[in-house]
Amino acid sequence: MSIVVQKFGGTSVADARKIHLAARRAIRAKMEGNQVVLVVSAMGHTTDELVRLAYEITDRPSKRELDMLLSTGEQVSIALMAMAIQEGGYEAISLTGAQIGMLTDSAFTRARIRSIDAGRLHDQLRRGRIVIVAGFQGVDADFNITTLGRGGSDTTAVALAAALQARMCEVYTDVDGVYTTDPRLVPQARKIDTISYDEMLELASLGAGVMHSRSIEFGKKFNVIIHVRSSLTDSPGTMIMSQPPGMEDVVVRGCTLKRDIGRITLVNAANRPGLVARIFEEIAARQLMVDDIIQNVAAGGDVVQLAFTVAGDDLREARLAAEAVGRQFDVAQIEVDDQLSRVSIVGVGMRSHAGVAARLFSTLAAENIRVHNVSTSEIVISVLVGSADGERALRAVHAAFELDREPAAT
Amino acid sequence: MSIVVQKFGGTSVADARKIHLAARRAIRAKMEGNQVVLVVSAMGHTTDELVRLAYEITDRPSKRELDMLLSTGEQVSIALMAMAIQEGGYEAISLTGAQIGMLTDSAFTRARIRSIDAGRLHDQLRRGRIVIVAGFQGVDADFNITTLGRGGSDTTAVALAAALQARMCEVYTDVDGVYTTDPRLVPQARKIDTISYDEMLELASLGAGVMHSRSIEFGKKFNVIIHVRSSLTDSPGTMIMSQPPGMEDVVVRGCTLKRDIGRITLVNAANRPGLVARIFEEIAARQLMVDDIIQNVAAGGDVVQLAFTVAGDDLREARLAAEAVGRQFDVAQIEVDDQLSRVSIVGVGMRSHAGVAARLFSTLAAENIRVHNVSTSEIVISVLVGSADGERALRAVHAAFELDREPAAT
Numbered sequence: 054m055s056i057v058v059q060k061f062g063g064t065s066v067a068d069a070r071k072i073h074l075a076a077r078r079a080i081r082a083k084m085e086g087n088q089v090v091l092v093v094s095a096m097g098h099t100t101d102e103l104v105r106l107a108y109e110i111t112d113r114p115s116k117r118e119l120d121m122l123l124s125t126g127e128q129v130s131i132a133l134m135a136m137a138i139q140e141g142g143y144e145a146i147s148l149t150g151a152q153i154g155m156l157t158d159s160a161f162t163r164a165r166i167r168s169i170d171a172g173r174l175h176d177q178l179r180r181g182r183i184v185i186v187a188g189f190q191g192v193d194a195d196f197n198i199t200t201l202g203r204g205g206s207d208t209t210a211v212a213l214a215a216a217l218q219a220r221m222c223e224v225y226t227d228v229d230g231v232y233t234t235d236p237r238l239v240p241q242a243r244k245i246d247t248i249s250y251d252e253m254l255e256l257a258s259l260g261a262g263v264m265h266s267r268s269i270e271f272g273k274k275f276n277v278i279i280h281v282r283s284s285l286t287d288s289p290g291t292m293i294m295s296q297p298p299g300m301e302d303v304v305v306r307g308c309t310l311k312r313d314i315g316r317i318t319l320v321n322a323a324n325r326p327g328l329v330a331r332i333f334e335e336i337a338a339r340q341l342m343v344d345d346i347i348q349n350v351a352a353g354g355d356v357v358q359l360a361f362t363v364a365g366d367d368l369r370e371a372r373l374a375a376e377a378v379g380r381q382f383d384v385a386q387i388e389v390d391d392q393l394s395r396v397s398i399v400g401v402g403m404r405s406h407a408g409v410a411a412r413l414f415s416t417l418a419a420e421n422i423r424v425h426n427v428s429t430s431e432i433v434i435s436v437l438v439g440s441a442d443g444e445r446a447l448r449a450v451h452a453a454f455e456l457d458r459e460p461a462a463t
Numbered sequence: 464m465s466i467v468v469q470k471f472g473g474t475s476v477a478d479a480r481k482i483h484l485a486a487r488r489a490i491r492a493k494m495e496g497n498q499v500v501l502v503v504s505a506m507g508h509t510t511d512e513l514v515r516l517a518y519e520i521t522d523r524p525s526k527r528e529l530d531m532l533l534s535t536g537e538q539v540s541i542a543l544m545a546m547a548i549q550e551g552g553y554e555a556i557s558l559t560g561a562q563i564g565m566l567t568d569s570a571f572t573r574a575r576i577r578s579i580d581a582g583r584l585h586d587q588l589r590r591g592r593i594v595i596v597a598g599f600q601g602v603d604a605d606f607n608i609t610t611l612g613r614g615g616s617d618t619t620a621v622a623l624a625a626a627l628q629a630r631m632c633e634v635y636t637d638v639d640g641v642y643t644t645d646p647r648l649v650p651q652a653r654k655i656d657t658i659s660y661d662e663m664l665e666l667a668s669l670g671a672g673v674m675h676s677r678s679i680e681f682g683k684k685f686n687v688i689i690h691v692r693s694s695l696t697d698s699p700g701t702m703i704m705s706q707p708p709g710m711e712d713v714v715v716r717g718c719t720l721k722r723d724i725g726r727i728t729l730v731n732a733a734n735r736p737g738l739v740a741r742i743f744e745e746i747a748a749r750q751l752m753v754d755d756i757i758q759n760v761a762a763g764g765d766v767v768q769l770a771f772t773v774a775g776d777d778l779r780e781a782r783l784a785a786e787a788v789g790r791q792f793d794v795a796q797i798e799v800d801d802q803l804s805r806v807s808i809v810g811v812g813m814r815s816h817a818g819v820a821a822r823l824f825s826t827l828a829a830e831n832i833r834v835h836n837v838s839t840s841e842i843v844i845s846v847l848v849g850s851a852d853g854e855r856a857l858r859a860v861h862a863a864f865e866l867d868r869e870p871a872a873t
Binding site: 068069072073103106107109110111113114115117118119121122124125128129131132133135136137139140146147149151152196197198 | 483521542
């Protein structure tokens with residue numbers, strides 16, 4: 054009998070009515086002949102509420118105690134979900150992270166999964182029960198309760214699907230799948246039927262935040278087919294898998310826009326040893342995150358052009374860091390730009406297709422959009438453009454790569 | 464080093480301020496050189512709120528899932544309490560019922576404790592930590608979460624004190640101890656300094672509901688000294704122990720009033736075999752609780768006079784039961800009274816003191832209060848009086864046995 058893991062996020066279990074809807078979905082999967090495991094998050098804003106309680110007590114809650122506190126949110130949800138399924142006439146049992154032997158390391162609030170004891174789960178499934186597991190939580194070797202950090206319930210679901218060798222991990226959410234780009238910006242955006250883990254990772258990290266990248270990495274590692282779909286409709290969503298059918302035909306899978314990017318450029322600095330290292334040491338010491346680093350050299354290597362980007366909020370602090378190092382290394386000119394956006398195209402297909410970059414640049418040129426910086430990885434090309442050009446660039450690129458059209462069948 | 468267990472009920476941890484107050488008390492006990500274990504209940508009305516959530520899902524929640532749900536209330540409290548103690552500069556660790564190996568049977572919502580693994584507790588105490596344990600909860604042999612039912616946190620505290628051979632179990636509550644009678648009815652009521660388990664059990668079951676009788680029974684069984692005291696003041700409360708000092712001198716420890724008692728009397732029934740048994744079978748089949756049963760026989764045993772009392776709410780149903788059986792056994796007359804109250808006096812000392820009953824009856828006679836029925840146990844004498852006479856009877860008895868005065872020192 055094949056196993057299906059269904060994951061319901063906080064908005065999908067926010068009240069009694071939604072819990073009953075989710076329960077019905079689990080029951081339907083059971084009636085269709087599957088063994089069914091549910092993973093649920095805390096209801097609605099429960100986690101925020103618990104965090105607020107902690108900060109009423111202290112400004113610096115211990116992480117172990119935070120995990121003890123936050124894990125109750127999911128425990129409430131699983132009990133209610135089990136009741137809802139039982140009310141629907143089916144056998145169900147709820148299990149905490151500890152009860153399924155979800156063993157993690159001891160990094161409280163951001164623990165990493167070490168192993169899962171699938172025995173108890175299989176035992177309950179064999180008895181015909183729908184098993185409801187608390188997402189986001191585990192226990193360490195000393196039996197302390199841990200939590201997995203952001204996107205933890207997705208990670209729980211995908212890890213369980215891997216441990217149980219489930220046929221599928223269905224992730225129910227408030228959108229109906231992964232889109233070629235943000236539909237609020239590009240009305241022609243189209244739901245993607247299938248996407249590879251690598252493409253999804255790039256789309257997730259670039260801002261199409263349907264699933265947390267960590268759970269996608271987990272899915273990739275254990276080859277779990279993830280179906281991201283709406284909890285409100287029955288339409289199929291987006292399947293995330295290693296080799297989407299017809300993959301060769303799709304060059305670009307989607308495109309993204311990230312706004313409010315700041316850039317710092319050290320102009321024509323003398324290329325002295327240690328300059329670049331010092332800059333990023335200073336940045337790291339200030340807990341800032343750098344996105345792109347673009348470096349060119351000129352004058353036979355004696356002159357360096359170094360640019361890097363940060364989130365707009367971090368720009369002021371990053372500038373101070375750059376200036377401090379710049380003084381030590383006699384950098385004459387530091388330029389700061391705060392009106393930039395990044396447009397990226399993502400697609401496994403571009404590995405084997407020439408001319409993708411060319412088409413991107415000619416599209417932007419035809420729109421008379423100036424490209425500031427360019428960075429690339431194996432399946433991504435990103436360009437920095439002026440903030441005023443961002444949306445127009447995204448729409449032009451979406452159209453140029455025909456992302457609004459269904460890919461041709463293989 | 465001696466161990467102290469402190470228990471804080473829901474009203475004593477209802478908000479951040481009260482949690483900090485409780486934390487300070489624990490820290491003080493620690494500073495005084497004790498090893499300190501805290502047992503806490505769910506905050507304020509949390510448990511009611513969780514029950515409400517369950518009944519939004521279903522009218523008949525499974526008891527296992529109810530326990531899964533309700534146990535989160537205490538888990539929230541222990542995490543916050545640990546944070547508060549840490550904020551006060553002391554080491555603390557919270558532990559769930561599962562984490563302290565609080566093993567129970569599998570009677571969900573009213574589980575009974577089988578054993579406690581004191582090892583982890585001692586280990587944490589030896590490290591100098593204040594240990595905060597979730598009251599009310601345990602796990603069964605299959606690692607399902609269970610709860611102990613009403614008064615469960617008191618039971619947890621007393622059981623822990625027994626398992627750890629603690630010097631004392633302090634129960635903090637919103638009253639400052641156990642009183643000789645209800646101070647709202649008798650302004651002369653006096654706080655009792657020391658009381659025996661047996662007396663406390665009678666007072667608890669008769670309505671002076673400071674502690675649940677189950678935890679007192681536990682204390683009696685394992686000889687745990689229980690100190691019931693106010694969470695708002697530093698004054699000593701009431702010590703519950705096996706042999707209160709000066710016990711011989713105290714004849715009556717306290718007195719109680721229970722209102723709204725209904726009585727059913729089978730008048731001059733033929734004493735046929737099986738009549739009495741059938742009555743109470745019928746009562747039990749209707750899930751009614753009987754308080755007192757008073758039976759007399761006359762005419763050389765041929766005529767029986769049988770009276771029993773029930774809570775006023777159950778009187779109508781009890782009457783139907785009695786009438787049904789009465790018809791089968793040709794009982795001519797069944798009387799029903801619904802305007803009764805029970806006044807009881809409780810004291811271990813009355814075992815060895817003659818004349819206690821005499822003083823009770825002469826007191827009531829002097830007040831011109833008619834006594835309907837009388838029932839006695841080894842340390843209790845109860846009388847039924849008319850509802851209109853209840854409070855007056857209580858006050859007269861309280862004065863007659865000098866309960867308003869400090870007992871003489873031995």
